[in-house]
Amino acid sequence: MLDQAGPIRAGEDLNVQRLEEWLRVHLPSGGALAVEQFPSGHSNLTYLIRLGNQEFVLRRPPFGNRVKSAHDMGREYRVLSKLWQMYDPAPRPYAFCEDKDIIGDEFYVMERRRGLVLRRNNTPDELASNPVAMKQLGLSLIDNLAMLHTLDFEAAGLGNFGKPKGYAERQVNGWKKRYAMAKTDSWSEMEELGRWLQDNIPSDSPAGLVHNDYKYDNVMLSPENLTTIVAVFDWEMATVGDRLMDLGTTLSYWIQADDQEDTRRLAFGPTMLPGSPTRHELVDRYAQMTGAVLPDMLYYYCFGIFKLAVILQQIYVRFARGMTTDARFAGMNISVAALGRAGIKAVESGRY
Numbered sequence: 458m459l460d461q462a463g464p465i466r467a468g469e470d471l472n473v474q475r476l477e478e479w480l481r482v483h484l485p486s487g488g489a490l491a492v493e494q495f496p497s498g499h500s501n502l503t504y505l506i507r508l509g510n511q512e513f514v515l516r517r518p519p520f521g522n523r524v525k526s527a528h529d530m531g532r533e534y535r536v537l538s539k540l541w542q543m544y545d546p547a548p549r550p551y552a553f554c555e556d557k558d559i560i561g562d563e564f565y566v567m568e569r570r571r572g573l574v575l576r577r578n579n580t581p582d583e584l585a586s587n588p589v590a591m592k593q594l595g596l597s598l599i600d601n602l603a604m605l606h607t608l609d610f611e612a613a614g615l616g617n618f619g620k621p622k623g624y625a626e627r628q629v630n631g632w633k634k635r636y637a638m639a640k641t642d643s644w645s646e647m648e649e650l651g652r653w654l655q656d657n658i659p660s661d662s663p664a665g666l667v668h669n670d671y672k673y674d675n676v677m678l679s680p681e682n683l684t685t686i687v688a689v690f691d692w693e694m695a696t697v698g699d700r701l702m703d704l705g706t707t708l709s710y711w712i713q714a715d716d717q718e719d720t721r722r723l724a725f726g727p728t729m730l731p732g733s734p735t736r737h738e739l740v741d742r743y744a745q746m747t748g749a750v751l752p753d754m755l756y757y758y759c760f761g762i763f764k765l766a767v768i769l770q771q772i773y774v775r776f777a778r779g780m781t782t783d784a785r786f787a788g789m790n791i792s793v794a795a796l797g798r799a800g801i802k803a804v805e806s807g808r809y
Contacts, residue, residue, distance in 0.1 A: 460495065460571075460572065460573060460574045460677065461495075461496075462493035462494055462495050462496075462504070462505035463493055463494065463496060464493065464494065465492065465493065465494045465504070466494055466783070467782070468520060468781065468782060468783075469494065469502055469520060471492060471504065471515075471517075471560045471561075472559065472560050472561070473490065473492055475558070475559050475560065476490075476492070476515075476559060476560050477490045479554060479556075479559050480506070480508060480566070483551075483552040483554075483566070484508065484511075484513065484551060484552060484566065486508040486509060486511045487508065487509050488507075488508050488509015488510060488511070489507075489508075489509065490506070490507065490508055491506075491507040492504055492505070492506055492507075492515075493505045493507075495514075496576070501516055501517065501518055501519060501530075501691065501693060502516070502517050502518070502519055502520075503515070503516055503690075504516075504517075505569065506566065512569045513551065513566045513567065513568065513569055514548070514566065514567050514568070514569045515564055515565070515566050516530060516533065516564060516565055516566075516567070517530065517560060517561075517562050517563065517564035518530060518562050518563070519775070519781070520561070520780070520781060529693045529694075530553070530562075530563040530564055530565050530693065531553060531555065531563060531565075532692075532693055532694075532695070533550075533565065533691075533692045533693040533695070534550050534553040534565040535618075536615065536618065536692050536695045537549070537550040537567065537692055538550055539613050539614040539615050540613060540615070540666075540692075542613075543608065543609075543612070543613045544604070544605060544608060544613075546601060546676070546686055546687065546688050546689040547688075547689060547692075548567045548568050548569075548570055548688055548690070549567060549568045550565055550566070550567040550568075551565075551566050551567060551568070552565065552566050553565040553566075570677055570687060570688040571677075571680065572677035572678050572679055572680055572687050572688065573677065573678045573680060573683065574673075574674055574676070574677050574678075575673045575674060575676075575678065575726055575727055576673075576674050576726070577724055577725075577726070580727040580730065581683065583683060584683055584727070584730070585727065585730055587732070588730075588731040588732025589732060590683065590684055590732070591727070591730050591731065591732035591733045592732040592733065592734060593684040594678075594683065594684045595728070595732075595733050595734040595738075595739065596734060596742055597684050597685065597686055598673065598676065598686065598707075599707070599734075599739045599742045599743050599746070600742070600746055601676070601686045601689070602668070602671050602703070602704065602707060602743070603742075603743050603746035603747045604746075605665070605666055605667075605668060605671075605689075606665040606666065606667070606700040606703065606704075606747060607665065607747055608665070608666055610665065610666040610697055613666070615666060615697060616697070618666070618695075618696055618697045619664075619667075619696035619697030619698050620697075620698075621661065621664035621697055621698055621699065622661060623661070624661060624664070624698040624699040624702065625658050625659055625660075625661065625662075625699050625702055625760075626658050628698075628699075628702055628760070628764075629651075629654045629655055629658055629760065630655075632760075632763060632764050632767050633651045633654075633655065635767050635771060636651065636763075636766075636767045636770060639767070639770045639771045639773075639774040640770065640774075641770070641773065641774055641777050641790060642790050642793070642794070644793060644794045644797045645797075646794070646797030646798045646800065646801045647763070647766060647793065647794070647796075647797035647800075649797075649801055650759065650762070650763050650797055650800040650801055650804070651763060653759070653801075653804055654756075654759060654760055654763055657756055659701075659752070659756055661699060662699045662700060662701045662702075662752075663699075663700060663749070664697055664698060664699065664700070665697070665698075665700040665703075666695065666696075666697055667695065667696060667697070667698045667699070667700060667702065667703035668689065668691075668692065668694075668695055668703060669694035669695060669696065669703060669706060670691050670694055670706065671689070671703065671706065671707045672707060672710040672725060672726060673710075673725070673726030673727065673728070674725070674726060675689060675690050675691045676688065676689050676690070677689075677690070700747075701751070701752075701754070701757045702757055702760060702761075704740070704743060704754070704757060705754065705756075705757025705758050705759075705760050705761035706760075706761040706764060706765070707739070707761070708736050708739065708740070708754065708757070708758045708761055708809065709758060709760075709761030709762045709764070709765045709796075710725045710726065710728070710761075710765065711728045711736050711739065712724060712725060712728050712729055713728065713729060713733075713735055713736065714729045716799065717798070717799060717802065719795040719798065720795055720796070720798075720799045722795070723792055723795065723796070736754075736758070736809055737809075740754050754809055755803060755804075755807060755808070755809045758803060758809035759800050759803055759804060759809070762796050762797075762799055762800040762803070763796075763797075763800055765796055766792075766793045766796035766797055766800075767793075769789045769792050769793050769796070770789070770790070770793045772786055772789055773786055773789035773790045773793065776789070777790075
């Protein structure tokens with residue numbers, strides 16, 4: 458049940474000799490070096506590093522990366538360096554390497570935590586066949602996000618980590634620009650959704666520390682209690698900004714059983730299993746846990762849909778341009794189109 462590493466995927470191997478030389482200098486450990494890779498993941502790459510009887514995790518950007526802001530290892534290392542002392546699910550980072558000659562890009566090394574990461578097809582029966590547990594797990598996920606959003610980021614030393622003023626406008630403009638740069642197909646719904654977001658940008662909401670990619674496969678569950686979150690990963694887009702934009706991103710990953718068929722096929726996690734909360738129930742729980750009076754979350758959900766589609770488009774363009782041969786990426790442009798349609802359907806219906 459624990460998240461296990463395995464053989465390194467083709468084309469994603471590291472320069473083990475140079476890495477070992479660097480590790481010997483920066484980590485107080487001995488013994489033989491062994492490197493494996495954790496499964497799944499469409500973006501940054503995660504490896505298990507064994508030095509004798511000690512284990513660490515190494516994170517680096519994908520090969521062929523052209524979007525540094527989406528794979529900023531230095532940013533991830535800096536936020537974790539402050540956050541791990543105040544937010545228990547944040548793993549402790551140990552060392553950062555900005556020398557791209559070591560393994561071909563920047564990377565950092567952090568502690569290894571043990572547990573289960575839920576992906577597309579690995580939900581254990583004790584969750585999948587237990588609607589009560591699935592309900593509790595969904596609420597735990599949103600409770601943990603609410604805890605992050607209400608954290609005193611100033612006390613954590615992250616007061617200068619972002620620019621909350623005008624955050625929503627910058628996000629919309631930025632993701633529209635990224636889409637234009639990575640565009641390979643003409644999907645009219647994506648263009649229409651981008652225009653609607655631009656024309657309806659809300660005023661700033663209260664600022665908080667935001668994760669920016671918070672979902673099931675970026676959290677780790679306790680093996681002793683699968684409804685308890687013991688770690689949160691993938692902090693490379695974290696910043697101080699509009700908490701509702703972050704909640705909207707989480708909602709966009711939350712596929713429901715009553716969503717349209719081509720959206721359901723995306724299946725980012727076990728969010729459609731019996732007992733899973735609905736998106737509206739997640740919003741209600743978030744309001745309860747933060748004490749916030751929330752506006753209609755339609756805009757923030759639609760922003761999350763657009764952002765998610767752009768992330769998939771950025772992954773797909775690497776495949777289309779021959780920067781990666783990973784067959785998992787071959788049909789992602791179709792998923793981009795499906796998300797565009799889902800966003801426009803939400804706009805037209807007024808429901809998220």
